[in-house]
Amino acid sequence: MSLATPAPSPTPAAPVFATPVDLPKPPGLTWRVQSREPVGYDVHVVRGLLDPANPALARACGADGQTPTRCLVVVDDKVHTLYGDRVRAYLDAWRVESFWKVLPGDEAAKELESAVEVTEAMTAMGLLRRTEKIVAIGGGVVLDVAGFAASLYRRGVPYVRVPTTLLGQIDAGIGVKTGVNHGTHKNRLGTYYAPETALMDPEFLATVEPRHIVNGLAEIIKMALVKDATLFGLLEATVTGAGPQSLAAGGPVATEVISRSIAGMLDELEPNLWEQVLERSVDYGHTFSPSLELRADPPLLHGEAVAVDMAICVALAHHRGLLSAEDADRALRLMHTAGLPLTHPVFTTDLLEEALRDAVKHRDGLQRMPLTDGIGRVRFVNDLTRDELDRARAFVRQRAGALGTAEDAKDTDLLAVAS
Numbered sequence: 463m464s465l466a467t468p469a470p471s472p473t474p475a476a477p478v479f480a481t482p483v484d485l486p487k488p489p490g491l492t493w494r495v496q497s498r499e500p501v502g503y504d505v506h507v508v509r510g511l512l513d514p515a516n517p518a519l520a521r522a523c524g525a526d527g528q529t530p531t532r533c534l535v536v537v538d539d540k541v542h543t544l545y546g547d548r549v550r551a552y553l554d555a556w557r558v559e560s561f562w563k564v565l566p567g568d569e570a571a572k573e574l575e576s577a578v579e580v581t582e583a584m585t586a587m588g589l590l591r592r593t594e595k596i597v598a599i600g601g602g603v604v605l606d607v608a609g610f611a612a613s614l615y616r617r618g619v620p621y622v623r624v625p626t627t628l629l630g631q632i633d634a635g636i637g638v639k640t641g642v643n644h645g646t647h648k649n650r651l652g653t654y655y656a657p658e659t660a661l662m663d664p665e666f667l668a669t670v671e672p673r674h675i676v677n678g679l680a681e682i683i684k685m686a687l688v689k690d691a692t693l694f695g696l697l698e699a700t701v702t703g704a705g706p707q708s709l710a711a712g713g714p715v716a717t718e719v720i721s722r723s724i725a726g727m728l729d730e731l732e733p734n735l736w737e738q739v740l741e742r743s744v745d746y747g748h749t750f751s752p753s754l755e756l757r758a759d760p761p762l763l764h765g766e767a768v769a770v771d772m773a774i775c776v777a778l779a780h781h782r783g784l785l786s787a788e789d790a791d792r793a794l795r796l797m798h799t800a801g802l803p804l805t806h807p808v809f810t811t812d813l814l815e816e817a818l819r820d821a822v823k824h825r826d827g828l829q830r831m832p833l834t835d836g837i838g839r840v841r842f843v844n845d846l847t848r849d850e851l852d853r854a855r856a857f858v859r860q861r862a863g864a865l866g867t868a869e870d871a872k873d874t875d876l877l878a879v880a881s
């Protein structure tokens with residue numbers, strides 16, 4: 463048979479597209495775009511940051527003292543009152559023309575509207591997109607709001623962080639997360655957006671209220687529990703000896719505690735900046751606390767809510783045989799002696815369960831719950847039950863009762879457990 467003239471088929475003609483496999487490919491072309499953005503930023507502890515002889519802040523603003531430069535200072539209101547004149551004098555000395563946006567600190571101000579106001583201040587000064595910087599000076603609230611605004615404005619303008627609280631210096635000021643609260647949800651709207659530089663001057667801590675020093679100490683205790691047994695021992699000695707406020711006074715022990723805490727935190731954050739891995743030891747104390755922090759009335763500070771969460775985690779680890787009775791006691795005692803709450807009446811087992819469900823969504827379908835595996839190490843679990851939460855809550859209430867905190871004594875459930 464000739465190849466040129468095929469013979470007619472002996473069978474009746476079949477429909478042309480009888481099965482889906484016969485369907486023709488849709489016309490079109492496909493491109494795949496892949497890119498990587500390197501991230502690099504410096505974290506410095508610098509004393510005397512506002513001394514005009516110290517070039518660190520000027521350099522971070524891109525100033526050399528010769529060529530006029532401009533920046534937008536986004537500053538916490540209390541910091542503005544206490545340090546505003548010195549910041550202005552410093553920037554003037556370095557020929558930096560400064561524009562100012564003063565924002566209230568404290569959690570209630572951490573809202574979308576504040577971030578929008580910061581972007582409006584950028585428009586008002588006519589911020590140049592690449593060369594002129596935002597300098598955020600304040601606690602975690604102002605840093606998170608200013609960083610969020612910087613990440614949104616023209617899809618990202620450079621910013622510098624100057625944290626002025628203990629919590630800011632060991633945590634909020636050194637990572638890449640920004641955000642604002644929304645509804646009853648902490649940091650529900652946010653971005654990953656690295657600063658160019660973070661400059662920590664421990665001298666700012668001298669004016670921070672005692673309760674806010676203890677608030678920052680909670681996050682230091684977290685780092686000690688999950689990563690650094692030596693830091694834990696150092697904290698026990700400091701808190702029972704010189705007291706938590708000694709961390710604000712400078713000195714070699716305070717420097718050691720703060721620098722160990724920063725180093726531990728950066729060590730955990732660096733390989734996982736965008737949280738691709740959702741098993742994060744630094745999430746310790748941050749499973750139940752987001753639900754508690756905005757519901758408590760009067761409000762709890764971030765670190766206080768983290769402490770109540772950590773106390774539950776200590777009990778959970780103890781009941782799973784991961785933490786000895788002695789170490790569980792040391793952990794709860796350290797938090798209590800530091801002045802942190804261990805329980806809160808809002809924390810019912812129902813709320814714990816609800817918070818865990820929300821954390822499961824945040825952690826993409828699994829609990830990924832960090833628990834201490836001895837002091838200074840963590841392991842992750844995915845099978846916590848309501849009964850365990852209930853038992854953990856009762857355990858903490860009992861221990862808190864024995865330690866005798868004022869809040870715990872007010873708690874009627876605690877009295878029931880204790881009797």
Ligand SMILES: NC(=O)c1ccc[n+]([C@@H]2O[C@H](COP(=O)([O-])OP(=O)(O)OC[C@H]3O[C@@H](n4cnc5c(N)ncnc54)[C@H](O)[C@@H]3O)[C@@H](O)[C@H]2O)c1
Nearest residue numbers: 540567568601602603626627629633634637639666669670
């Ligand atoms: N982005 C992150 O990775 C990250 C990490 C941890 C916490 N956070 C966030 O940080 C926030 C808490 O930060 P915070 O504890 O610093 O609270 P904050 O920013 O509200 O500051 C606490 C109080 O101290 C005042 N203040 C600031 N510096 C001062 C100074 N030097 N002297 C006197 N008063 C001063 C503030 O006006 C405020 O009243 C929370 O919203 C939390 O979600 C963010």
